């Protein structure tokens with residue numbers, strides 16, 4: 422909900438240039454939308470809220486830009502791990518089949534949100550309810566029509582910090598067995614000592630709130646550790662980018678409070694033979 426609220430608020434409280442337009446985010450939040458967005462309306466200049474908007478919009482823009490390139494190159498499957506209220510499937514006319522993988526409880530709740538908001542569910546979307554901690558993607562995705570012989574783009578946004586190292590390792594092992602040319606895009610939290618001052622403060626405040634809400638941040642990494650993990654699982658690392666460098670730098674030429682934090686990185690990698 423907080424990620425969707427940040428995407429919704431970006432279109433309301435931030436000026437130009439828009440980094441990422443998600444016109445469905447507000448509607449998906451249903452009755453809770455106004456309260457969640459009101460924090461951004463009232464205190465949108467606060468580092469935590471401005472930083473949250475930057476974090477979610479830059480990672481989504483980065484991913485959907487890579488998806489567009491992958492689709493141009495013939496990739497027709499998009500797997501969204503930990504989809505939450507991601508709205509790609511409901512606002513895009515791209516010729517890709519979308520597999521939304523999420524915790525069963527979250528997914529059920531999202532589908533009720535879609536229904537309540539009267540947002541049509543296109544035939545191109547398939548739902549894959551599963552718990553990454555205890556189930557296997559390769560058991561569940563084919564049941565939903567995923568073709569394991571063909572490449573996909575797999576996004577994994579805003580999830581890694583909630584998973585144990587073991588679940589991340591197991592999922593990477595599975596992803597490495599996807600068809601060659603499969604790409605993954607994942608964002609991750611930097612270790613506190615690698616964050617800038619705002620990023621460190623954000624991590625302390627938001628990490629503590631998340632833990633109190635029962636969702637502690639379990640995993641943080643250095644870029645070298647992530648490169649090692651990816652290479653160790655047989656991926657070719659295409660790029661790792663800071664929040665700032667993950668999007669066109671002209672998007673930072675602005676006079677509002679929206680700003681990048683030195684907190685998270687996005688990694689883009691490819692399955693090799």
Ligand SMILES: C[S@@+](CC[C@H](N)C(=O)[O-])C[C@H]1O[C@@H](n2cnc3c(N)ncnc32)[C@H](O)[C@@H]1O
Pocket residue numbers: 424425477502503504505506507522523524525527551552553554577578579580583584
């Ligand atoms: C912060 S949300 C990110 C949502 C979305 N990717 C976005 O960027 O807005 C984290 C998502 O990870 C999912 N998640 C966390 N732990 C999970 C687990 N063990 N198994 C399946 N999904 C999980 C949650 O259900 C939630 O949808």
